[in-house]
Amino acid sequence: MLQSIxxxxxxxxxxxxxxxxxxxxxxxxxxxxxxxxxMVVTGSESPIVVVLSGSMEPAFHRGxxxxxTNYQDEPVRVGEIVVFKVEGxxxxxxxxxxxxxxxxxxxxxxxxLTKGDNNSVDDRGLYAPGQLWxxxxxxxxRARGFLPYVGMVTIYMNEYPKFKYAVLACLxxxxxxxxx
Amino acid sequence: MHTVLTRGNAILAYTLSVSACLTFCCFLSTVFIDYRANAxxxxxxxxxxxxxxxxxxxxxxxxxxxxxxxxxxxLHLTPLFNWNVKQLFLYLTAEYQTQxxxxxxxxxxxxxVLRGDNAALDFKNMNxxxxxxxxxxxxxxxxNITLTLSWNIIPNAGLLPSVSALGSHTFAxxxxxxxxxx
Numbered sequence: 001m002l003q004s005i006x007x008x009x010x011x012x013x014x015x016x017x018x019x020x021x022x023x024x025x026x027x028x029x030x031x032x033x034x035x036x037x038x039m040v041v042t043g044s045e046s047p048i049v050v051v052l053s054g055s056m057e058p059a060f061h062r063g064x065x066x067x068x069t070n071y072q073d074e075p076v077r078v079g080e081i082v083v084f085k086v087e088g089x090x091x092x093x094x095x096x097x098x099x100x101x102x103x104x105x106x107x108x109x110x111x112x113l114t115k116g117d118n119n120s121v122d123d124r125g126l127y128a129p130g131q132l133w134x135x136x137x138x139x140x141x142r143a144r145g146f147l148p149y150v151g152m153v154t155i156y157m158n159e160y161p162k163f164k165y166a167v168l169a170c171l172x173x174x175x176x177x178x179x180x
Numbered sequence: 181m182h183t184v185l186t187r188g189n190a191i192l193a194y195t196l197s198v199s200a201c202l203t204f205c206c207f208l209s210t211v212f213i214d215y216r217a218n219a220x221x222x223x224x225x226x227x228x229x230x231x232x233x234x235x236x237x238x239x240x241x242x243x244x245x246x247x248x249x250x251x252x253x254x255l256h257l258t259p260l261f262n263w264n265v266k267q268l269f270l271y272l273t274a275e276y277q278t279q280x281x282x283x284x285x286x287x288x289x290x291x292x293v294l295r296g297d298n299a300a301l302d303f304k305n306m307n308x309x310x311x312x313x314x315x316x317x318x319x320x321x322x323x324n325i326t327l328t329l330s331w332n333i334i335p336n337a338g339l340l341p342s343v344s345a346l347g348s349h350t351f352a353x354x355x356x357x358x359x360x361x362x
Contacts, residue, residue, distance in 0.1 A: 059334040078285040101315040104282020132236050147337050
């Protein structure tokens with residue numbers, strides 16, 4: 001198997017090799033384009049997130065995929081599932097809005113409180129010290145679509161970095177060597 | 181070129197594309213379904229107190245207390261469950277206006293109904309699940325509090341729509357604070 005791969009590489013000339021490198025670059029850049037394009041279309045800084053905790057069970061389990069939008073002109077309402085970031089925590093949290101107070105002034109000041117479906121208390125204990133409410137600037141996006149299990153791959157990759165490098169190496173080698 | 185690796189690769193790729201296609205068909209088959217339904221709501225006991233909110237600012241805020249009747253049937257009258265509904269998240273929202281805030285929404289009760297659970301609900305004199313704190317002192321004598329039942333549909337794969345029930349209930353808080361324990 002390996003022998004045949006190296007034979008393939010040896011048989012390539014310079015132009016063919018360059019062509020393979022370019023097509024590899026195409027794949028990487030088109031993935032980046034899709035991600036950035038989704039950011040523009042959805043208005044969210046991270047349009048797809050993976051659920052990392054069981055705090056929304058039985059709706060969302062670890063490894064489920066959520067599609068987010070974050071349109072500023074659509075007001076947040078109670079019952080929506082928001083993804084928010086808290087100061088001092090790297091990982092965004094996916095929880096449901098349970099209380100909301102809207103001032104209705106020019107700045108359109110809205111404050112809201114969230115809670116995980118599977119948690120018995122609200123999220124004030126998770127917020128930054130002294131923070132009682134979330135506002136629009138904490139929100140990364142609001143859950144609009146759901147796809148189960150697919151995010152499990154990224155969880156494995158983050159938990160076992162060696163697995164990640166192995167997968168990346170295999171993919172890279174395959175694209176560089178494979179000839180159509 | 182029929183090594184174990186190529187065959188395994190072909191099987192894996194084919195399985196993945198078939199399951200992706202089936203998932204998409206499942207999503208398409210339920211995306212246009214109308215999930216609206218009726219619900220009958222009523223409040224039984226309504227009082228309001230003015231006590232310090234230790235969970236938030238520790239200032240004295242209005243705390244509403246209510247018990248309610250709720251009757252709805254997602255099983256026989258308007259079946260909401262289909263092959264792409266994993267769970268309903270029911271929540272009862274109180275919506276009102278105060279001097280402090282133009283628009284307030286407080287969820288006072290919620291319930292998770294999984295597929296296969298009994299979805300014909302008939303509650304009498306139910307207590308709320310969460311405290312009904314106002315952001316200030318806007319509940320006493322408030323004449324226009326609207327209770328609405330809504331549900332968030334969690335699919336096996338697809339969109340996450342939120343739907344409000346067709347019936348809602350409007351009630352008023354009394355104009356005097358209750359000082360007795362409840």
